[in-house]
Amino acid sequence: MSRSQIYRRALPLVFGLTCSVVSVGACADERDAFDPQDRTFDLDASSADAPSCLVECSLDGRSIIDTCTGAVVETCRPELACGGAKCQEPCAAAAADRSSNGCEFYFQMPRMTKKYPHSCEAAFIVNTSTQPVTLSLVRDGRPIDISSSLFRAEVGSSTLAPLLGPIPAGESALLFVSDSPPQSGLPLDYIACPSEVTPATTVDTVPEGTGIGSSFLLTASVPIALTSMYPFGGAPSIVPTATLVLPVATWAKEHMIVNGWAASRTGDPSVQIVAAEDDTEVSILPKADIEDGARVVGTLANNKATYRLAKGEHLQIVQSAELTGSLVTSSKPTTLFGGNSCARIPGTASACDVLSQQIPALEQWGAEYVGVGYRPRLGNEHEPVYYRIVAARDGTRLDYDPAIPPGAPTTMNAGEVVQFSQGTGDAFVVRTQDSEHPIYVSAHMTGGAGNDTNVGAPGSAQSFFGWGDPEFVNVVPAAQYLSSYSFYADHSYPETSLVVVRRSSGGEFKDVWLECAGNLPSWKPVGTRGQYEFTRVDLARRGGPGDSFGEGGDTRVCRTGLQRMRSEGPFTATVWGWAQYASYAYPGGFAQRKLVEMPFAPIN
Template structure:
């Protein structure tokens, strides 16, 4: 198959990136090709030439050996065994195995959830949530205070008027201290940015403090919208949530945000879930965001696009082009899912999957919104460890929903310890397969050139006395695990827990301790395949803290890569039927050489 011009440019750019980010093939790192089995990414198979089938281009033009690399948190140069060779100063960051005087540049080259340049957009909601409080969280993961700049549609917004440093008072109440632009966000702190809220006529809980804009910044169904631009002077991790306000806000969902350095030019569209069978207007949604002017986006829809809001209708299996300027996002919301549709662009873009309000299963009460910013095709894994949230009923093993989306035809799947009932053994490009199982399990394909997507779902709360409600979260492949996370758990949820998965050291064959700052070293580890997992309560019942932990800023670390997912839901009478979830962080380095072009098969 001959590469199109965009694919050739993409290939050259990625090859240059891979050469620039050479890493040690024997180190314990999220870049480690053996952290999840098959060798991939820069340490993957060499070779050249075009190839592939089923509308896929396999680009294998790179391959590097064992050498010094950067630590996972970008603060040091490390050798093949993870030993520090050169500790960078706080004003420096590690890039290409060197300490450089620009930590933001170092973060840009790392292609992880660390970054200095983010965009936040309000995803689709049902009319009942019109004007809902839209907020972003910015966590300072660096060793120096971080300063914020925020804008929208080219207009600067003063964060001193809408950014706050949250803390939990002695009585358990949330205290919001105004952000001081002179001091910034201190080390290990999190700032909440209340970005928008249309206060007049809103049906959901207002922001607890004034927002940057007193207007609705989302798009109704299908149309073009404008995102918020958030930049910092040192690397951070960012998330967004809508509505903010937890149990009393309803229809809430959240996502980890990817910095622009982790954006790419090739994605698979993934909606949050299928249309509801209970509510007529509860449809899946997709948002595509540009951060450069004159960005051309091509979508090959596997369902006809209905159109609306200035977006024309288009036929199924016929490429359609869109032009976006910096900060603009295209939103497509309709009854028919576009999940599995290839997306390509001539400049890096972000893609968000969403739902106005999803029922999981589609006929089970109640509904909740869903949103996740998606990883590019090149960052998808070929192995995942699936561990669901803790059971909502004591003594009852809960079953949850899982969804896979294929990227390459001929992908074969193996499962351990056993294949779940209803789980597939093969999956093709763009194919969407769903099954129910309590887990845990490990699923992998035959090699790195057969990546796929895995999503985890919380089901509706009706069978559990309305505790929790539907939610959706990306499952992070072990190759993209990090060694440190600074995150924020929403203090308005009475039940919050973490799902933690850790990998063995390839040099010692042992697992390393994982430490949660409020609790200390984690215990309760259980085996699943070659990995271990544990579930950790932060608060439970009616906001009761557990083992010294409570909601708010959290820090986690280990000497080896691990993954962490946050789950929060309502349990009290005022907080029923709500939930949220997001990965605490992830790498987004290319770990396969697959391109899925938007050309009909």
């Protein structure tokens, strides 16, 4: 199980104090005098009056340890796990830990338009516990039989074998959630589930455009990590995407809409707002008009709109007017999935792709991020990667290291979104003045084929001879890095790049271990402050194996499939896969700690 890393002289969040356990800056009240030219952080500024030693969970989640000596204070019983610095039932421990591991998850297809066929929808599941896990799937309050839909996923292999019984501790599985019913005449871009698979359902409950739909509820007996992939094996589908799914225990009542990209002639911005409880009232203060839809009454910009959702329902809004930056509040915890029905990035690009990412709640947004892209598609480290920054509060000031990227903002107000491009290898750090001025950052792959000659005006889209296509992914805040990850790289993509960023801990960088490689080499600095480094690993190249490590009989080769990583320090890992006119990306996991204490203005 991934555990939150708590360092000596840093105050742990689980004790209700005001600094994040992995915060890269001082507390908010000590950063109000933020100097954009300041190149240092005082990691201990918040701990002058704090006790020098506390207790925390061990990295493996099996014991409680002293933060100063590392000595074991208490070993958890086999049926328990450590979370919130105490031994408790595993699902409760995961909820206290506030990470992407959990026991209850809601998700749905990002099929916001029906002009693309209902292809194979799958979920990749990693058992992050020390006990076997059993799963159940429900939609519209009715259980769904998954006994013929669960398959083993082996390390470094694309071979599927039926999984009978629970998922063993530390192992993984693929759950084939839905597909079109067997029929003839399906279009060429339809991607079926593997022939040996029986999908759990063949019914699509996501509305066409704006409307109310229903989501899947996946429940696990012990904590898991979950990724939704649509379509599975989707490189030939042309419109694939994937998202890390966040557990219900980390949901909140304050959000800001983040769409995947602006509208184009092929696709519109989208958002799916999901409720986990009956009688959930959702209020939106939209930055643009909300258009009417099925069971949805729209409203004018800057006028409050309120909707009521039942357990497992989602409100989907798909329209040309982007709603990014619109505040959302709810009477009970909710979550948002932002996307686009088929985005062109940039708008003049000639090919589009579906976008979908689950967006963390406002209280989980960070004040510092590292931007670095995938391995360049054609070898040029200055290949443009688009970044979008969304500000949560007025008066947000931004500082960059080593330099301000062209077009990047230095001041922003609440709900403002700014996009700019930076070379995929031109890594940078962006930070705000304090944790009470959080931002959201996303990274975007551009279309693979250059400008659309039908647009009628010169464009800025670069051609990559069809390799890759639009995709967007959450950039993980530095304060939400974890110390271990397990994730799946889809074997149908001939190119797969793993991007790893680590942060210094105690004045040094800790080794990062990848199962197929050992301790990763070839780290490059990010910026001038000496706080971050990055490296990349190919998991697939030109349709074959990825990077190899070691020599002679000790040579190890990385491949797609199940990946496992760990370190004694904080790091993040994002997987990018691409093929001809197709791509997907998602972070391998991240913490969901509450980083923002001050509530946001109510919607009136």
